[in-house]
Amino acid sequence: MTDLAPxxxxxxxxxxxxxxxxxxxxxxxxxxxxxxxxxxxxxxRDAGLDVKDVSDVTGFPEMMDGRVKTLHPKVHGGLLALRDNADHVTAMTEHGIGAIDLLVVNLYPFEAALARGADYDEMIENIDIGGPAMIRAAAKNHGFVTTVVDVEDYDALIAELNANDGQTTYAFRQNLAQIAYARTGAYDAAVSSWMADAIGETAPRRRVVAGQIKQTLRYGENPHQTASFYVDGSARAGVATATQHQGKELSYNNINDTDAAFELVAEFNPAETAAVAIIKHANPCGVAKGATLLEAYQKAFDCDRTSAFGGIVALNKALDAETAKAIVEIFTEVVIAPGASDEAKEIFAAKKNLRLLTTDGLPDVLATSNTVRQVAGGMLVQNKDAGFIGLDDLRVMTEKAPTPEQLQDLLFAWKVGKHVKSNAIVYVKNQATVGVGAGQMSRLDSALIAAKKAERMADAMGLSEPLTIGSAVASDAFFPFADGLLEAAAAGATCVIQPGGSMRDQEVIDAANEAGLAMVFTGMRHFRH
Structure with a gap:
């Protein structure tokens, strides 16, 4: 093997x-x-080029609806033969095998068929056999063969040939071989994952996760960490499929927080109401519904104006000019919405560092998918938390039942609590968060922190009392003791929604009755770690 291969x-x-x-x-x-x-x-040929059919080389026609056309020794021998091995060269001569120095293959569009919801039989027909076999053969023999599997590498190939008098360098072939194996690996991952879902296998013996690079990031969570952003090819609306209209490149933390914000705001049907979520460090610092986006934004902003500075704003409707004017009054990192008016874009244009993303839709929060988290020596895979609780799922556990208005606030708080890091406590009043306690080791501390934030906001806004007075409160998991619930009552909450299921449920119910609270159980928890 030499460095240059013709x-x-x-x-x-x-x-x-x-x-x-x-x-x-x-x-x-x-x-x-x-x-x-x-x-x-x-x-x-239609472009006027002289082309030889592979079937003329192999002596076999394409058959079985194209399933068999390149699976032949005259193809694979031409790809795999070591040009500096005398036995290989002799075998090529004896069997009339010509060397193939360049393979350009991209595979049957299996992922595209999956994205459009093709049925089982069509998916099977979109599983490529000959393509991956040739790619793997050519990439293995990268000492002599150049393998190209992505259209975006065509220009680099031509530039390489121009620079080296019709030859490619070993380093170039190595790089393309790595890309080739990653492509076949990702392809097989898509097939195996689809088939597991198709046959209802929730815990396959082997699980493969693959992605395609979308962006090399400046750094990760911290400047000393390297990071990249990969997409899985799904059609789910969100930060991975969004169009960025302006602003600096998204950072690792921007992407993570924007995803959290958009998944939260998607809980609220835009056909029913406008909704806005403001996120900081993957936790909501304000969420609200309103008759307009502007009203929803102002209510969300008033939950925690301090934390909203430098936050991520997600909207469930197209951004309008009035809301855009309000958003740019403070420093905001990213705004993501299903769309944006031309007037709103013009307003944002004056803030060159503000990123605006549009998605042409909202993610389906009830759709099933998997989440993956790496741990030392392995990974944890679970299906996405698509749990839904409606009015009919609630059980009244106290002597006092919630009013219809309280029930609406309780369900709103429950939806928000699903997206708050555990232990989570969320106070809500008039379809807007008024206090959020996130990520504490004690549920009592979460209740205290959320109430304290509400007190500070009341002082800042010149209110006579915090908005937690008369609020609904949600707990993402059961109260193990009555102390957290009583702290919520002390903050002014009048009704509670929680999963139930503690060995001390009766103690908590008794405390709620004594405090005059209405409390409902959901039977479902929403841990988020």
Whole structure:
């Protein structure tokens, strides 16, 4: 093996025909012999290029609806043969196997079929066999063969050939081989994950997670950490599929917080109400519904104006000019919404560091998917928390039942609590958070912190009393003791929603009755770690 390997013969077989003709012409100009299959060969011929069909090389026609066309020794021998091995060269001569120096393949569009919801039979037909086999063979033999699997590498290939008189360097082939194996690995991961879902296998023996790079980040959570952003190819609306209209590149923390904000605001149906969520460090510092986005934003902002500074704002409706004017009054990192009016974009344009993302939709919070978290030596996989609680799911546990208005605030608080780091306590009044306690080791401390924040906001706003007076309170998990519940009552809460299930439930119920609280159980908890 030498550093430079000439490209004299290429096999091009692609599903995505983007750039194929331009690549074929560039190769032909360098005297490269072109082999191809099916639609790729037709596309190249229609462009006036001289192309030899793989079936003419193998002596076998494409058969079985294209399932068998490249699985042949004259193809794989041409890819795998070591040019500096005398036995390999002799075998090639004896069996009429010509060397293939360049393989350009992209695979059947399995992921695209999955994204559009194709049925089982169509998915099976979109599983590529010959493509991955050729890619793996060519990449293994990268000492002599160049393997290209992504359209975005066509220009780099031509530049490499131009720079090296029709040859490629070993480092270039190594890099493309790594990309090739990552592509087949991701493809197989998509197939295996789809099949596990299709047959109802919730804990497959082997679990593979794959992604495609979207952005190399400046750093991770901290400047000394490296980081990248990968997307999984799903059509779920969110930060991974959003269009960025302005502002600096998103950072690691921006992406994490923006995802948290948008998933939270998606809990509220835009056909029923406008809703806004303001997030700081992946926790909500203000969430509200309103007759308009502006009203919802102002109510959310008034929950914790201090924490909202430098936060992430998510909206469940298209951003309008009035709301945009209010948002730019303080420093905001990112705004994400299903859309934005031209007037709103113009207002934001004056804030060059403010990122505006639009998504053309909201994520379906009830849709099933998996979340993955790495731990030392492995990973934890679970299905996404899509748990839903409605009015009919609530059990009144106290002598006093909540009023219809209290029930609406309780359900609002419950939805928000699902997105607050545990232990979570959320106070809500008039469909807006008025105090949020997040991530404490003690539920009592969460109740205290949320109430204290509400007191500080009341002082800052010149109110005679904190908005927790007359509020509803949600706890993401049961109260293990009555102390947390009594602290909420002391803060002014009049009704409580919690999962129940503690061995001391009766003690907590008795305390609620004594304090004159109305309390409902959901039977479902929402831990978020």
């Amino acid at each position: 490209v004299k013969r290429a096999l091009l077989s692609v599903s995505d025909k983007t750039g194929l003709v331009e690549l074929g012409k560039a190769l032909a100009e360098k005297g490269v012999e072109l082999l191809s299959t099916g639609g790729s060969a037709k596309t190249l």
